[in-house]
Amino acid sequence: MFETHLGEDWARRNASEWAAGIESISDEALWRSHSLLRQKLIAFLRERVSRNQNGEGDAVKEPETQRLNPDALTIGFARRVAEYKRWALPVTDPARFLQLLHDADRPVQFVFSGKAHPQDQGAKIILQRVAKWAADPLLRDRVVFLEDYDQEIARQLVQSVDVWLNVPRRPFEASGTSGEKVAINGGLNFSVLDGWWLEGYDGTNGFAIGDLSEGETNADAADAESFYSVLEKQIVPLYYDRDADGIPHRWVAMMRRSIATLVPQFNSDRMVAEYAERIYLQE
Numbered sequence: 482m483f484e485t486h487l488g489e490d491w492a493r494r495n496a497s498e499w500a501a502g503i504e505s506i507s508d509e510a511l512w513r514s515h516s517l518l519r520q521k522l523i524a525f526l527r528e529r530v531s532r533n534q535n536g537e538g539d540a541v542k543e544p545e546t547q548r549l550n551p552d553a554l555t556i557g558f559a560r561r562v563a564e565y566k567r568w569a570l571p572v573t574d575p576a577r578f579l580q581l582l583h584d585a586d587r588p589v590q591f592v593f594s595g596k597a598h599p600q601d602q603g604a605k606i607i608l609q610r611v612a613k614w615a616a617d618p619l620l621r622d623r624v625v626f627l628e629d630y631d632q633e634i635a636r637q638l639v640q641s642v643d644v645w646l647n648v649p650r651r652p653f654e655a656s657g658t659s660g661e662k663v664a665i666n667g668g669l670n671f672s673v674l675d676g677w678w679l680e681g682y683d684g685t686n687g688f689a690i691g692d693l694s695e696g697e698t699n700a701d702a703a704d705a706e707s708f709y710s711v712l713e714k715q716i717v718p719l720y721y722d723r724d725a726d727g728i729p730h731r732w733v734a735m736m737r738r739s740i741a742t743l744v745p746q747f748n749s750d751r752m753v754a755e756y757a758e759r760i761y762l763q764e
Contacts, residue, residue, distance in 0.1 A: 482506065482514050496745035503741045508733045515667040515736065522641035523551040526592060526625050548622055549590050554720045557642035559594035559630060562604040565653040568611055571646070573705035581712065582623035587721045589712070592642065594627035594634050635659070640666045644716065647672035648690060648704060664743040667736045671716065673704060677747060686739040688716060
């Protein structure tokens with residue numbers, strides 16, 4: 482799609498050319514491309530879950546082929562397992578979480594994946610807990626936990642999710658490059674204002690959890706409330722606000738804004754240039 486609308490050299494366009502090119506893509510084309518990626522992700526998830534449960538080469542169980550909805554709001558959360566990344570924050574309020582998942586008209590589904598360091602016993606416990614509640618019968622049709630997080634899983638997720646969730650405890654996030662990869666694929670970031678999102682978020686190109694308050698003793702509780710509130714009042718209504726053709730124009734406008742503002746600024750070209758200019762050439 483980028484080659485069609487911006488040319489084969491799209492990756493070398495400057496910020497203004499990039500933004501103009503993104504504006505030239507119709508809402509229908511942008512939404513259709515992203516929807517196809519989401520459908521591809523759901524097929525991948527169903528196959529991976531079936532393989533893990535049934536064994537390589539076994540027949541797929543019928544219930545597994547029905548897991549997840551290719552048209553539902555899909556939120557991804559995948560990264561290294563560590564205590565400060567607060568894996569349990571999305572399920573702080575189980576009743577509220579279930580209500581989001583099982584809304585008949587506006588369902589939400591989550592894909593979790595991660596890997597713990599072999600010597601990090603605390604991270605292993607977190608991973609076990611996540612896998613256990615993801616297998617709960619009340620959650621299993623709307624929540625997937627993928628074992629053995631690797632580059633293949635990461636690639637599928639950053640290409641295809643509608644929303645990328647990141648809830649580290651401030652100020653411990655070093656960067657958060659997974660969210661940068663999501664932006665170029667039309668996904669929207671939903672993150673604590675830490676790491677790269679502190680610089681990238683402008684109020685129109687994604688969603689923020691919490692604020693920049695310092696020294697808050699109940700930061701986890703405050704961020705959990707913000708997570709639920711933003712999801713319920715902003716993200717879900719925006720995603721499901723469709724026209725007669727099923728196009729969520731306001732959501733697509735935010736997708737376009739995310740691509741136009743984030744991709745030219747958060748990439749490896751800038752990283753290498755700033756290392757050279759700010760460090761190596763200063764010696």
